[in-house]
Amino acid sequence: MIYRETGQFKTSYAADQAIFPIAQDRLGMLVILAVAFVAVPLMASDYWLTTILLPFVIYGLAALGLNILTGYAGQLSLGTGGFMACGAFAAYKLATAFPELHVLVVFALSGLITAAVGMLFGLPSLRIKGFYLAVATLAAQFFLLWLFNKVPWFTNYSSSGVISAPPLAIWGETYVTGFEATPRAKYLFALTVVTLLALAAKNMTRLKIGRAWMAIRDMDIAAEIIGIRPLATKLSAFAVSSFYCGVAGALWAFAYTGAVEALAFDINVSFRILFMIIIGGLGSILGSFLGAGFIVLLPIFLNNALLAMGMAEAVALASHLEFMIMGALIILFLIVEPHGLARLWQILKEKLRKWPFPY
Amino acid sequence: MSGVQQRESAVQRKRHIGDVLLAAENIGLRFGGVQALAGVSFDIREGEIRAIIGPNGAGKSSMLNVINGFYQPQEGHIVWRGQRMRRMRPHFAARNGIARTFQNIALFKGMTTLDNIMTGRMLKMRATMLEQAVFWGRARREELEHRAFVERIIDFLEIPHIRNVPVGKLPYGLQKRVELARALAMEPTLLLLDEPMAGMNLEEKEDMCRYILDVNEEFGTTVALIEHDMGVVMDISDRVVVLDYGRLLADGPPEEVRRDPEVIKAYLGVSQD
The missing domain is CATH 3.40.50.300 (P-loop containing nucleotide triphosphate hydrolases)
Structure with missing residues (x-):
């Protein structure tokens, strides 16, 4: 009843190949964007913006990046944290060496640098697959972190190894990074970047390049016979994925924390993002954000709920309970729907097509 | 016949x-x-x-x-x-x-019938990654052009009803047909x-024989x-x-x-x- 496409006749392939062919999806997307871009900045407090929403959109972008590589192209990677660090440090070096560069140029270039690094570490993927590739990408994780930690040039010889983001303006005096920027500006900037990149990812995954990725994931032999070059396709997935992770890392350092050291992007970050896409749904743009929301927002929600339930004194107990409930929920979701939250949403949509008269 | x-x-x-x-x-x-x-x-x-x-x-x-x-x-x-x-x-x-099908079906299981057949057009698409990311100009034009071609194959092999079904869910006989469709999309x-x-x-x-003979006779x-x-x-x-x-x-x-x-x-x- 609510979600049904009856009466929406697509009379051309153009209409059928549109990014959101169904009217309800278009409307839903507009509502979400309106809420994210207008309602949230107007209503949310600075605390909400900086500690909850910013990490959510940035984690969402990183999860999207990993999902392109793992979910769409089928190449398991544990190097996400390393690539994020690469983006963060590339942006830092660019912004401090060339202060006149526009912030968008800095971000795009740091993404491109990370893409090149990602392609380099993607080279073994031609020969090794699955878990073994995951181990090979661990090399990227450890090597990149070691590099940024041990070579002082990357931190501009700061004694603590911490880089602090210089203020960069989107135009005039409107700063979007560094300590001068308001939380609202930082949030809107990050949200815009993430929205545009998510849109681009949606387009890529449903067109030629996305089909090539999925073909390699599903049956590499048949893909090769059709004329898809395995190495070029896998490397393009590494490049695009690393671009996204790099931009996410740059946003992390510049818009979210403001100051960061290499160890902030350790292996735990990689695992966290991997869990996000497993729970959210492999091979789904929406799933990346659902997973990020689940992993980032749920602990905060649980924590607040427990505290509200009169556990203000037993803070330690509350945080232990939070871990336990979180773990139980992850297991529950994986049992109920191994294909992730995105699939649950899809099933729900299927049901809504017929509800309330499922004849 | x-x-x-x-x-x-x-x-x-x-x-x-x-x-x-x-x-x-x-x-x-x-x-x-x-x-x-x-x-x-x-x-x-x-x-x-x-x-x-x-x-x-x-x-x-x-x-x-x-x-x-x-x-x-x-x-x-x-x-x-x-x-x-x-x-x-x-x-x-x-x-x-030179196109081929396999003895044990080698379709892309996670993709829909339409997407599977569209992969057969891969080599004929020229749009760059950037054009695809914005779905504009050549990327859009090509996509629609090849979609129209693929739809003709779908009609020819009588599989329009499974256009949007992931191929992993199809019965064996239909999977074989989709694989033939994918090979035909390459205009071999x-x-x-x-x-x-x-x-x-x-x-x-008998259906499959008819398709093979038709392909041979109509497209040479x-x-x-x-x-x-x-x-x-x-x-x-x-x-x-x-x-x-x-x-x-x-x-x-x-x-x-x-x-x-x-x-x-x-x-x-x-x-x-």
Whole structure:
């Protein structure tokens, strides 16, 4: 009843190949964007913006990046944290060496640098697959972190190894990074970047390049016979994925924390993002954000709920309970729907097509 | 199709048969100590339906894999349109219009029927990654153009109802058909079919025969197929190659091959006259 496409006749392939062919999806997307871009900045407090929403959109972008590589192209990677660090440090070096560069140029270039690094570490993927590739990408994780930690040039010889983001303006005096920027500006900037990149990812995954990725994931032999070059396709997935992770890392350092050291992007970050896409749904743009929301927002929600339930004194107990409930929920979701939250949403949509008269 | 019509169309087809499109010359292929193919030579002419038959393990699938460059033979070569290939490569084969289907279906299980068939158009798309990211200009134009072409194949193979179904959920017979559709989307000059009718019931087999004959007649596509159903092979093929233990046993029109004593001994069993 609510979600049904009856009466929406697509009379051309153009209409059928549109990014959101169904009217309800278009409307839903507009509502979400309106809420994210207008309602949230107007209503949310600075605390909400900086500690909850910013990490959510940035984690969402990183999860999207990993999902392109793992979910769409089928190449398991544990190097996400390393690539994020690469983006963060590339942006830092660019912004401090060339202060006149526009912030968008800095971000795009740091993404491109990370893409090149990602392609380099993607080279073994031609020969090794699955878990073994995951181990090979661990090399990227450890090597990149070691590099940024041990070579002082990357931190501009700061004694603590911490880089602090210089203020960069989107135009005039409107700063979007560094300590001068308001939380609202930082949030809107990050949200815009993430929205545009998510849109681009949606387009890529449903067109030629996305089909090539999925073909390699599903049956590499048949893909090769059709004329898809395995190495070029896998490397393009590494490049695009690393671009996204790099931009996410740059946003992390510049818009979210403001100051960061290499160890902030350790292996735990990689695992966290991997869990996000497993729970959210492999091979789904929406799933990346659902997973990020689940992993980032749920602990905060649980924590607040427990505290509200009169556990203000037993803070330690509350945080232990939070871990336990979180773990139980992850297991529950994986049992109920191994294909992730995105699939649950899809099933729900299927049901809504017929509800309330499922004849 | 009645018997008379069938013979007529067979006669017509013979007129379409042209020059040698692809020739295998003295192919020898070994896997360690196993000699999969030994000194196999035959040719495939433009416009014909060429069957490759033989008992299990005779090297039929290996032969197809050699033809489209998936295996590299230790001896001999493939001659493509009169040009002797030093090494055949899958990418070269695909670009030159050699398409194939597999014995155990090799579809992209997580993708819909439509997307699977669209992958067959991959080599004809030129849009850059950036154009695809914004879905504008060439990317959009190409996508719609190829969609229209793919829809014609979908109509031709009578599968519009499963357009948006992930192929992993389809029954076996339909999966085989989608795989044929994907190969046809490449607009092949040479179509290699590895047991296109394995595991099908009579009705599905008849459908598949009809598609193969239609493809051959309407688009002039050359077909090389491996098949175990002798009835099918004898009915639709113009010439038959018989392999046994990697050797070429016989090569000729179906009636001739059927009477060959060697073939009868090795493959068809004792004569039932």
